[in-house]
Amino acid sequence: HDERTFVMVKPDGVQRGLIGDVVSRLEDKGLKMVGGKFMQIDEDLAHEHYAEHEDKPFFDGLVEFITSGPVFAMVWEGADATRQVRQMMGATDAQEAAPGTIRGDYGNDLGHNLIHGSDHEDEGANEREISLFFDEDELVDWDLGT
Ligand code: CMP
Numbered sequence: 001h002d003e004r005t006f007v008m009v010k011p012d013g014v015q016r017g018l019i020g021d022v023v024s025r026l027e028d029k030g031l032k033m034v035g036g037k038f039m040q041i042d043e044d045l046a047h048e049h050y051a052e053h054e055d056k057p058f059f060d061g062l063v064e065f066i067t068s069g070p071v072f073a074m075v076w077e078g079a080d081a082t083r084q085v086r087q088m089m090g091a092t093d094a095q096e097a098a099p100g101t102i103r104g105d106y107g108n109d110l111g112h113n114l115i116h117g118s119d120h121e122d123e124g125a126n127e128r129e130i131s132l133f134f135d136e137d138e139l140v141d142w143d144l145g146t
Helices: 011-015 019-028 043-049 059-066 081-089 102-106 125-133
Strands: 004-009 032-039 071-077 115-117
Touching (some): 004 019, 004 125, 011 071, 019 071, 032 125, 043 059, 043 125, 081 102
Antiparallel strands (some): 032 071
């Protein structure tokens, strides 16, 4: 199959009713959802997911935020999917993100930036994050019929 990438609507995006919009944008782009889960992240999963930020001053706030309410975790598939999704998300700091991007259109904050996507530069990031959130049998192989 094509490249798979991990994407998550964060608690602020869920609160603001943006799950459907994020899904629509990725569907419209021609990417294919192969896994999706509405869930509450617990402390342990938050620590694992953000392990690389453990020493940063914003780590505690980050864990508090990501566990503050439900998220919608997804796996999307497509050629160069990781880079495509990152382009559509826009810059990490939503204040800097270009209009037309998801963060640029809806976000106004560095921490509350609506959506997470795997890092394109970090080769293992996708596999690591997908397996942290999904069992293999929760991912569905199907054809978009294009
Ligand atoms: P994301 O790239 O999804 O994962 C790490 C998150 O840490 C990032 O989104 C931001 O929301 C958050 N983050 C990065 N830098 C800072 C910062 N200086 N202060 C607060 N949050 C930050």
